[in-house]
Amino acid sequence: MTRIFSGLKPTGHLTLGNYLGALRRWVEVDQHRAEALFSVVDLHALTVEHDPARVRRLSRQAATLMLAAGLDPQRCTVFVQSHVDEHTRLSYLLECTAADGELRRMIQYREKGGQARAAGQSVRLSLLTYPVLMAADILAYGADEVPVGEDQTQHVELTRDLAVRFNQRYGHTFTVPRATHPPVAARVMDLQDPASKMGKSHEPGAGIVHLLDDADTVRKKIMRAVTDSGREVEYDREHKPGLANLLEILAACEGGKPDELAGAYDSYGALKKDTAEAVVDLLRPVRERHAELAADPAGVDAVLRLGAERARGLARPRVDAAFRAIGLMPAV
Numbered sequence: 159m160t161r162i163f164s165g166l167k168p169t170g171h172l173t174l175g176n177y178l179g180a181l182r183r184w185v186e187v188d189q190h191r192a193e194a195l196f197s198v199v200d201l202h203a204l205t206v207e208h209d210p211a212r213v214r215r216l217s218r219q220a221a222t223l224m225l226a227a228g229l230d231p232q233r234c235t236v237f238v239q240s241h242v243d244e245h246t247r248l249s250y251l252l253e254c255t256a257a258d259g260e261l262r263r264m265i266q267y268r269e270k271g272g273q274a275r276a277a278g279q280s281v282r283l284s285l286l287t288y289p290v291l292m293a294a295d296i297l298a299y300g301a302d303e304v305p306v307g308e309d310q311t312q313h314v315e316l317t318r319d320l321a322v323r324f325n326q327r328y329g330h331t332f333t334v335p336r337a338t339h340p341p342v343a344a345r346v347m348d349l350q351d352p353a354s355k356m357g358k359s360h361e362p363g364a365g366i367v368h369l370l371d372d373a374d375t376v377r378k379k380i381m382r383a384v385t386d387s388g389r390e391v392e393y394d395r396e397h398k399p400g401l402a403n404l405l406e407i408l409a410a411c412e413g414g415k416p417d418e419l420a421g422a423y424d425s426y427g428a429l430k431k432d433t434a435e436a437v438v439d440l441l442r443p444v445r446e447r448h449a450e451l452a453a454d455p456a457g458v459d460a461v462l463r464l465g466a467e468r469a470r471g472l473a474r475p476r477v478d479a480a481f482r483a484i485g486l487m488p489a490v
């Protein structure tokens with residue numbers, strides 16, 4: 159059976175980008191057709207300046223939202239990365255497989271490292287090694303597929319390279335995974351700056367819709383979205399990126415294709431209004447279910463405890479095999 163792994167990093171409140179690019183497909187498609195694991199990848203939140211209490215709070219919130227969105231613990235495994243030691247155990251072996259040059263070339267390292275340096279902060283070594291830990295997340299489970307938004311493609315490519323290299327050097331140990339993306343909205347852009355990705359760490363932001371925003375806030379953010387010059391509603395990512403973003407969001411909410419939807423509108427205002435209502439309708443049940451689940455933290459804990467146990471059981475044999483393959487002496 160196909161195995162799937164994916165994760166969300168608790169560095170901020172989850173956004174519409176996280177939902178449309180990843181979480182919604184995990185719920186609607188992936189958990190039904192494969193043996194799937196979904197993780198709050200909290201170790202990844204420590205690679206940039208962080209507030210410990212906030213990371214802890216956001217981790218719980220992310221886990222609760224994953225369940226609220228519809229991940230069903232009877233169908234898939236939901237857990238917190240730091241509860242399963244195999245991720246960091248394997249990450250070290252993969253650090254011994256990766257070269258520093260290939261990590262320095264990673265776009266996210268260059269961008270986030272550049273931002274930290276510009277703000278006068280030091281760059282954490284873990285920001286450089288982050289993609290190796292991500293590779294460990296995936297390879298520990300022998301995942302065939304990694305459903306992610308477009309921004310993660312380079313990381314999954316590195317994961318593939320590391321798997322192939324490890325297998326060639328030390329014998330077949332890892333499945334070589336591939337990234338999968340949703341058909342639309344694989345890269346939702348910031349409503350105020352359609353040249354940048356809608357990212358959870360850019361908050362507070364008028365251009366970011368959060369999953370827990372109330373209906374009026376969602377409406378306001380979408381009605382104030384930056385649109386492009388001209389009056390004609392057309393789907394043109396290059397010349398009308400603001401409009402294209404709204405059309406993609408609408409298409410993702412309602413089904414259909416962005417270019418076909420464009421033909422149904424003769425004003426930007428009408429498109430914004432329909433997009434706002436579609437997003438409000440899409441997020442309402444998630445927000446309501448989140449409120450119910452958040453009132454029962456022990457229930458969420460029970461899911462995460464069981465999830466971590468299952469994940470450990472799946473990861474341990476493969477990580478142990480990697481320890482042996484690379485030349486480490488078994489414990490005596």
Ligand code: TYM
Pocket residue numbers: 163164165166167168174175176177178179180181199202291292293295296304305306307308309310313343344345346347355356357358
């Ligand atoms: P993260 O936490 O930034 O994002 C979680 C998922 O949401 C997708 N996403 C988006 N999709 C469309 N439009 C957007 N604006 C948008 N913003 C985020 C991301 O592509 C991702 O699928 N490195 C990963 C976390 C990670 C991981 C893993 C993922 C760690 N280990 C192993 C898969 C497998 C990250 O930073 O995602």
